Amino acid sequence: MPDSQPKEIKVNFPPQLQGGVYANNMLVIHTKEEFIMDYMMVVPPNGAVTSRVIISPGHMKRIINALQDNVKK
Numbered sequence: 001m002p003d004s005q006p007k008e009i010k011v012n013f014p015p016q017l018q019g020g021v022y023a024n025n026m027l028v029i030h031t032k033e034e035f036i037m038d039y040m041m042v043v044p045p046n047g048a049v050t051s052r053v054i055i056s057p058g059h060m061k062r063i064i065n066a067l068q069d070n071v072k073k
Contacts, residue, residue, distance in 0.1 A: 021050040035060045 023039035030036065039051040
């Protein structure tokens with residue numbers, strides 16, 4: 001019988017990413033296979049994409065559920 005204990009995953013979090021990036025705007029594009037979320041910093045008359053996240057529809061559903069749960073708190 002295989003070991004049912006979850007394996008620990010060590011995640012590297014590079015120091016240059018730990019501060020995060022600020023975004024005051026977001027654009028979502030999707031296909032059947034993926035969601036593309038572009039986060040932007042917009043200060044008229046200019047704007048710049050600060051981050052792009054590409055995820056599967058399954059992950060998007062879990063993100064939505066997590067966000068809804070946290071907003072309710």
